[in-house]
Amino acid sequence: MFYRDLDIPAIIEIGSSISKDIDLILKKHHIYYKEKILFTQKILLDKYKDFIEISNYSKIILVEGGTVEELGRIELEKLSEDMLLVAFGGGSVIDLVKMYASKNNVAYITLPSTLSNDAIYSPIARLKEGEKKKSFGVHAPIGIIVDVDIIKQSPDILLLAGVGDLISNLSAVQDCKLAIKNNNERIDSFALTLAKISANGLFPYTYSDIRSVEFIEQLANGLIVSGLSMMMDKTSRPASGAEHLISHAIDEYFPEKSTYHGIQVAWAQLILEKVFRKNNNYGRLCEFYNNIGLNTVICQYIQFSEGDFINLIPKARAMRNRFTILNFI
Ligand SMILES: [Zn+2]
CATH class of the missing domain: 1.20.1090.10 (Dehydroquinate synthase-like - alpha domain)
Incomplete structure (x- = not known):
């Protein structure tokens, strides 16, 4: 049979206030991971504490995003296939997580705080290496969750x-x-x-x-x-x-x-x-x-x-x- 395989995310959900329902959304799609790790920026963690607290994240890692150098500074005791990374932020956080997840062959979901570029799904991450921005090939997210209420608040x-x-x-x-x-x-x-x-x-x-x-x-x-x-x-x-x-x-x-x-x-x-x-x-x-x-x-x-x-x-x-x-x- 002549079909082609495409890495289409198992989850594509767009709607109001859905960031707080991430556990329900995963369950609905029969996706279970032992650990769910949130990557975000301090400013977003403070602003969206409410929805972050009610989702069962086993760990929250604060990042700046946007640079290859930061990849080496991310500390996780042990990466395993039973981990799901959640990238919550703009393009720089998402691109960092895409690159990190791809390098370590773990699954990730994008949860954008804004829609400033096509980072939420594209197979490319743009990160600074030294002073210059470069493009890197990455694997696709297993899920894209767009909370319209969060996007509405972006500049x-x-x-x-x-x-x-x-x-x-x-x-x-x-x-x-x-x-x-x-x-x-x-x-x-x-x-x-x-x-x-x-x-x-x-x-x-x-x-x-x-x-x-x-x-x-x-x-x-x-x-x-x-x-x-x-x-x-x-x-x-x-x-x-x-x-x-x-x-x-x-x-x-x-x-x-x-x-x-x-x-x-x-x-x-x-x-x-x-x-x-x-x-x-x-x-x-x-x-x-x-x-x-x-x-x-x-x-x-x-x-x-x-x-x-x-x-x-x-x-x-x-x-x-x-x-x-x-x-x-
Ligand atoms: Zn572009």
């Missing part, structure tokens, strides 16, 4: 960064099509469809919606479907094209000017549409950026001009061997 900039990371799939998908046509690459076409659908779902929304249950569910589901598209293709390609290369080049060569990943990729995507891609998507995209508030935060957080973008192109092209629109410039 605008983080939610908009999540929007930026997801909407950039539309840029990545165009690059995939260029690579299929001009570089003889095989990229899963249904994975590209999923990447596109997940991004297109954002267009009806405006800034006034970003704390609504409906929008947060859309964003969470979109990021999960986007993660699934990467799992299907077994690469990050459906969600990472030239706009990601530009963002990686900023992180690599201008770390002092780097900002939220999702804002960087959104900025790069807009310039690519405006100047380099000849397909009339720019108007629709720019209108969406205005409506949702991305143009405002790009002005606040991005310290590069359109002219600087041109200078970033050779650096971006050299970031990795990935055929994109940058190969034509």
Whole structure:
């Protein structure tokens, strides 16, 4: 029989106040571990003490997140297969736990405190090694639990960064099509469809919606479907094209000017549409950026001009061997 195996999490739950029900959710899915260990930051532990206290965590490990160096400082007496790690935090905590769990071959669940990027499911962890951010391949979580009430409390900039990371799939998908046509690459076409659908779902929304249950569910589901598209293709390609290369080049060569990943990729995507891609998507995209508030935060957080973008192109092209629109410039 010709099927393919995909690492789809056993648990995908999105809803209000569900973080306190984690034990029930595990039980409902017939998932039992001897120990359940929470990884989070001090600030989140203080803020969400109530739900954390009622869930039976055998241990709570406070982390900063975001660096490879911290992996060596995590102290657990003994890791066993009967341990479930729960990553509660933003992308930096989640990426740290993804990497730690993958290195030690233990299961983990992501419980995001915000949705600033596709970390909740993507097979990639972005962590700083020394002064530079790097991408590492990791295994998928066995569960994703998104508590809408917690996400609602995260700052605008983080939610908009999540929007930026997801909407950039539309840029990545165009690059995939260029690579299929001009570089003889095989990229899963249904994975590209999923990447596109997940991004297109954002267009009806405006800034006034970003704390609504409906929008947060859309964003969470979109990021999960986007993660699934990467799992299907077994690469990050459906969600990472030239706009990601530009963002990686900023992180690599201008770390002092780097900002939220999702804002960087959104900025790069807009310039690519405006100047380099000849397909009339720019108007629709720019209108969406205005409506949702991305143009405002790009002005606040991005310290590069359109002219600087041109200078970033050779650096971006050299970031990795990935055929994109940058190969034509
Ligand atoms: Zn991304």
